[in-house]
Amino acid sequence: xxxxxxxxxxxxxxRTYFYILTLIVAALSLVIVFALHGSAQSSKVSVAFxxxxxxxxxAVMILPCLTDIVLNEDFREHTMxxxxxxxxxxxxxxxxxxxxxxxxxxxxxxVVLAVYVGGSMVVLSHDAGLTSTFVNxxxxxxxxxxxxxxxxxxxxxxxxxxxxxxxxxxxxxYGGFFFTDLLLKLFRLSGAVPYLLKSQLTVASGQPVDQxxxxxxxxxxxxxxxxxxxxxxxxxxxxx
Amino acid sequence: MEEAVIQTHGITKMYKRFAAVSDLSIQVNRGDIYAxxxxxxxxxxxxxxxxxxxxxxxxxxxxxxxxxxAGDLNRARHHMGTMIETPGFYPYLxxxxxxEYYRIQRGSKDEQAVTQALQFVGLADTGNKKFRSFSxxxxxxxxxALAVMEHPDILVLDExxxxxxxxxxxxxxxxxxxxxxxxxxxxxxxxHILGELSQIAxxxxxxxxxxxxxxxxxxxxxxxxxxxxxxxxxxxxxxAQILQEQCGLTQIETADQHTLHISERMDxxxxxxxxxxxxxxxxxxxxxxxxxxxxxxxxxxxxxxNA
Numbered sequence: 001x002x003x004x005x006x007x008x009x010x011x012x013x014x015r016t017y018f019y020i021l022t023l024i025v026a027a028l029s030l031v032i033v034f035a036l037h038g039s040a041q042s043s044k045v046s047v048a049f050x051x052x053x054x055x056x057x058x059a060v061m062i063l064p065c066l067t068d069i070v071l072n073e074d075f076r077e078h079t080m081x082x083x084x085x086x087x088x089x090x091x092x093x094x095x096x097x098x099x100x101x102x103x104x105x106x107x108x109x110x111v112v113l114a115v116y117v118g119g120s121m122v123v124l125s126h127d128a129g130l131t132s133t134f135v136n137x138x139x140x141x142x143x144x145x146x147x148x149x150x151x152x153x154x155x156x157x158x159x160x161x162x163x164x165x166x167x168x169x170x171x172x173x174y175g176g177f178f179f180t181d182l183l184l185k186l187f188r189l190s191g192a193v194p195y196l197l198k199s200q201l202t203v204a205s206g207q208p209v210d211q212x213x214x215x216x217x218x219x220x221x222x223x224x225x226x227x228x229x230x231x232x233x234x235x236x237x238x239x240x
Numbered sequence: 241m242e243e244a245v246i247q248t249h250g251i252t253k254m255y256k257r258f259a260a261v262s263d264l265s266i267q268v269n270r271g272d273i274y275a276x277x278x279x280x281x282x283x284x285x286x287x288x289x290x291x292x293x294x295x296x297x298x299x300x301x302x303x304x305x306x307x308x309x310a311g312d313l314n315r316a317r318h319h320m321g322t323m324i325e326t327p328g329f330y331p332y333l334x335x336x337x338x339x340e341y342y343r344i345q346r347g348s349k350d351e352q353a354v355t356q357a358l359q360f361v362g363l364a365d366t367g368n369k370k371f372r373s374f375s376x377x378x379x380x381x382x383x384x385a386l387a388v389m390e391h392p393d394i395l396v397l398d399e400x401x402x403x404x405x406x407x408x409x410x411x412x413x414x415x416x417x418x419x420x421x422x423x424x425x426x427x428x429x430x431x432h433i434l435g436e437l438s439q440i441a442x443x444x445x446x447x448x449x450x451x452x453x454x455x456x457x458x459x460x461x462x463x464x465x466x467x468x469x470x471x472x473x474x475x476x477x478x479x480a481q482i483l484q485e486q487c488g489l490t491q492i493e494t495a496d497q498h499t500l501h502i503s504e505r506m507d508x509x510x511x512x513x514x515x516x517x518x519x520x521x522x523x524x525x526x527x528x529x530x531x532x533x534x535x536x537x538x539x540x541x542x543x544x545x546n547a
Contacts, residue, residue, distance in 0.1 A: 007345035015332045078328030082386060085292035085324065085396075086346060087317030239294040240325065 004088065004096035005103070008070055012104060021065055022108045029116040037123050046129030048120035049138045053205035056145050057198070060152055060177055063105065064170045067156040070101040075164035080239050090235040094157075098227060101153050109146060137209055144204040144212045144219075148197055151223040152177060155197065158230035161237070197222055242269040244303070245394055245426050246291060251300030253286050253450075260286040262450040263300070268428050268443075270393075273420050275441035276430035277537060283450040284430040285325060288398045291428070292322050304394075318346075321392035323400055327383025331372035335363050335382050338371055342386055357389040361415065376403040384412070388419065395419065397429040401436060409436060416440055434533045448541045467530030468493075469502040469509055474522040476500050486515045501529075 012018050036042040036051060074080045074097075083093060156173045163169035181193045193199055200215040207215075246268040253261040261283040268274040276284045289295040290302060293313065301308055304316035329338040339354040358364040361381040366374075374382065380400060387395055397416075401409045417440055419425040431437050437444070444461055446454045456464075473479040476494045483489045483502070489512075491503040502512065506528060513523050531539070 003345055003347045007341050010344055011330060011333070011341050014337055017332075073330070077330060078326065079330060081292070081294050081322075081324050081328060082342060083345060084294055085317060085320070085322040086342075087293065087314035087320070088345070089314060236296065238289070238296075240289070 001092050001096050001099075004083075004093060005100050008097065008100035009103065012069055012100075017069055018104060018108075021062070022111050025059075025062060025108065026112050026115040029112050030119050033116060033119040033123050036120075043124050044127040044129065045120045045124045046127050046134060048116070048124055049130075049134070052116065052138075053141065053145075056205055057201050059109070059145075059149060060201070061174075062108070063149060063152050063156050064160075064173055066101045066104050066108075067153060067160050070104065071097040071157055072160045072164060072169070075160075078240060084239055091231055094161075094231045094234045095227075098154060098157055101157070102150050105149055105153060106146070109149070113142065140209060140212055141204050144215050145201060147216050147219045147223075148200045148204060151197055151200075151219040151226070154223045154226035154230065158226040158233075161230045161234050164237075244268065245270050245305055246274075246428060247301075247303040248287070248291070249301040249303070251287070251290060251302060252298045253283075253290060253295060254298040259450050261290070261297075264447070264450070264452050266445050266452060266455065268394075268426060270426050271420070271424055272443050273416065273427045273429065273441050274443045274445060275437040276428065276445050276447060277432065277434060277437060278430075278447035279432060279541065282447045284447055285398050286450075287447070288322075288324060288396055288428070288430060291396055292320070292324060293317060294324065318390075319393040320396060321387030321390065321394070322396045322398075323380075323383040323387045324396070324398045327379050327386070329371045329379070329382060329386075332370055334368050334370060335366045335374075335378075335385070338382065339386060339389060343389065346390065348390060353389050357385040360388060361385040362411070377405065377408045380404060380408070380412070384415065391423070393426060395425055395427045395429075397427065399431050400429065401431065401433060413440055434537055438533050446537065446540050453540050461533070461536070465531050465533055465536050466503055467506070467528060469506045469512075470495075470525070470527055470529040471500040471502065471509075471512070471516075471523060472498055472525040473500060473516065474498065474524075478519075479516050479521045479523075482516060482519045482521060483512055486519075487512055 032051065032055065033048060036048055041047075042051070084090065155176060159169040159172045159176065163172060177198055180196055181198060184190060184192050184196075195218055197219060200219050203211050203215040244267045246266070248264055248266050250263045250265055251261060252259065252263055264283070264287060266274075276287065278284050286295065290297050291304070302313065304313055305319065307313055307316045330341070333341065335358060336354055339357060343354055355364065358366075361384050363378065363381050363385060366378070371379070371382070380403065384400065387397070401412050404412060413436065416427060416429070420427055429437070429441075442458050444454070444456050444458065445452055446456075471479070476496065476498055479500055480492045480494055483492055483500075487508075489502060489504060493501040493503070495501050509526050513526060516523050
């Protein structure tokens with residue numbers, strides 16, 4: 001499986017797409033820093049850290065791009081058959097695609113965070129609110145958000161595999177992530193809303209720190225469910 | 241005893257109620273160039289996809305290099321190079337980068353494998369040209385380069401010459417023959433371009449509507465498709481004896497009491513008629529007859545559907 005992951009990373013790093021995507025997101029994060037700098041009340045590093053969580057759900061918007069360049073592209077360009085006809089196991093292939101997209105997501109997140117935090121430290125004023133406790137909590141929340149993103153990647157991979165013939169999978173992913181809570185409320189199943197990935201992101205953003213572990217567990221369970229479902233479909237699918 | 245490298249036993253593929261492949265059993269022996277012939281939609285590609293693991297069979301068994309279990313089949317496929325339908329590669333990568341991707345993926349330690357494969361198919365000079373800019377012929381060549389990169393024992397090629405110009409077809413044919421003769425590569429190739437297959441195949445499998453209609457060696461097919469001189473006479477046995485003794489013919493077949501098939505010196509029909517008449521054998525008709533590969537194929541399938 002390591003060879004499969006290595007090959008996918010080779011492919012991604014040999015095109016400009018990933019670099020441009022990371023650059024754009026990092027640039028946007030810098031824009032936020034400078035926007036905060038423009039406001040006297042907000043021009044503080046601690047405010048920037050808190051502000052980050054207001055936009056963390058936007059990061060989910062980027063995830064389909066990662067799934068697209070690692071998994072969906074293989075369906076689109078009909079390259080999957082080259083791999084499978086060599087005798088590569090389907091489960092190993094699907095898992096390697098997940099891991100490769102996670103690695104890319106972590107890399108992107110690290111770069112963007114580094115730019116955002118670094119930019120904040122340079123541009124904004126350091127205030128008393130920036131304590132070690134505050135920073136630790138920020139990192140814990142970011143880590144929790146990271147687990148939610150990984151589970152979201154599994155969800156994106158599932159929809160990509162299910163609807164690989166067209167781009168509808170993106171609509172189903174966004175709908176599934178952002179609007180399932182509304183559907184559940186519509187069907188009087190509000191009790192399930194706290195278990196959605198979107199809700200875990202809300203917990204990571206602003207709920208008490210002692211709720212973070214539960215959010216991580218729910219995200220991991222969601223990851224396993226979507227991975228298993230996606231793998232099951234992939235293993236039985238006709239590949240052309 | 242010939243070693244079977246690919247075997248299917250009653251393999252079937254159903255799409256809802258449609259049988260794309262139905263109870264099909266073939267055997268490809270080591271060293272064969274096995275030509276799978278059938279019209280569009282006959283089931284050739286579906287069969288090859290099942291051999292390559294791209295489509296699971298609905299029922300039946302597949303054996304590769306004598307192995308049937310799922311894990312063993314995957315390991316056997318490591319010895320297989322394939323080109324199924326239009327070659328699929330990443331449009332933003334060069335030929336070299338595309339092959340390098342698969343070399344890494346397969347864990348090959350041979351760093352020269354990519355260069356050698358590109359040289360073998362004549363794509364070594366493409367430099368940084370991206371796959372999206374390749375002509376159809378170049379794309380087909382790259383597909384073949386990937387198929388041969390690991391020096392496979394078996395090649396599975398699905399309509400590999402589609403879209404190639406005559407020069408490209410000739411070069412492709414030479415590559416196939418070279419692989420088979422120099423590296424003893426077993427080749428399973430599908431096409432509906434019968435003329436090309438007839439120049440390379442050692443065995444044929446004719447498929448129609450998902451079923452195997454006939455399995456025949458190239459030698460036997462050549463016998464069935466040969467041209468001959470047909471003579472209708474009053475006594476075929478006597479006429480054959482006369483022609484053998486007086487004209488020195490050896491390739492005479494008595495089709496029935498009144499019909500001879502002569503497969504040699506067909507331009508000397510006047511001489512043969514003269515010999516027979518001089519020996520009081522009546523000749524009522526003399527004409528060239530025979531069946532070419534296309535006609536044979538159509539007669540198997542039944543009808544004039546476009547091959």
